[in-house]
Amino acid sequence: MISPSAVIIFIIVCLVVFFGLVVFVGAPYVPSQKKYVKRAFDYLGIDSADLLVDVGSGDGIILRIASNYGAKAIGYEINPVLVAISRLLSFRDPHVKVLMQNLWLAKLPDETTIVYAFAVQRDEKKLRTLLQREANRLGRPLKLLCFGSPFKHMQSVDTFEAYHLYIFQPLQPKNA
Numbered sequence: 001m002i003s004p005s006a007v008i009i010f011i012i013v014c015l016v017v018f019f020g021l022v023v024f025v026g027a028p029y030v031p032s033q034k035k036y037v038k039r040a041f042d043y044l045g046i047d048s049a050d051l052l053v054d055v056g057s058g059d060g061i062i063l064r065i066a067s068n069y070g071a072k073a074i075g076y077e078i079n080p081v082l083v084a085i086s087r088l089l090s091f092r093d094p095h096v097k098v099l100m101q102n103l104w105l106a107k108l109p110d111e112t113t114i115v116y117a118f119a120v121q122r123d124e125k126k127l128r129t130l131l132q133r134e135a136n137r138l139g140r141p142l143k144l145l146c147f148g149s150p151f152k153h154m155q156s157v158d159t160f161e162a163y164h165l166y167i168f169q170p171l172q173p174k175n176a
């Protein structure tokens with residue numbers, strides 16, 4: 001018979017592992033605020049023509065807001081607790097899908113129109129590499145909407161409140 005205290009310790013260890021160790025592979029969990037996201041989506045005109053990908057989707061707030069704008073939304077999330085919560089919160093929403101996957105190894109859906117990232121500056125290079133690789137693979141420009149501090153090594157094409165919009169143009173194979 002497992003004691004209740006052993007179960008509690010197990011749960012605490014799991015939470016520390018899932019929420020704490022993520023700092024070694026990406027940004028820790030901090031949710032975006034709904035009002036800022038909605039203002040940015042209004043500004044950008046997100047609609048049913050979009051497939052938004054959230055790289056590090058947390059509790060899925062961005063996916064649910066994008067779905068309310070009529071867009072399809074796919075999230076990549078490494079923390080199984082957050083994957084479960086976001087799947088629960090978007091249960092029965094056919095526009096929303098959450099994949100438990102390391103975003104740095106992800107191949108974005110071919111229909112992706114815009115990528116959302118709650119970015120930490122430390123991950124700038126990895127994010128730029130991911131987006132450039134995918135724009136090259138798809139052979140068309142990809143938009144990246146970043147919340148947080150601007151990239152140091154790339155100029156945004158637009159800025160709105162704390163959001164910065166980047167466009168990755170596909171490069172010729174010899175330059176890619």
Ligand SMILES: C[S@@+](CC[C@H](N)C(=O)[O-])C[C@H]1O[C@@H](n2cnc3c(N)ncnc32)[C@H](O)[C@@H]1O
Nearest residue numbers: 026027029030031032056058077078102103118
């Ligand atoms: C700052 S939170 C942003 C959550 C959500 N996008 C939002 O704006 O509310 C970053 C999320 O990325 C997830 N994450 C960090 N590194 C990751 C990785 N390598 N692959 C997938 N998800 C990752 C974390 O677990 C966390 O939930």
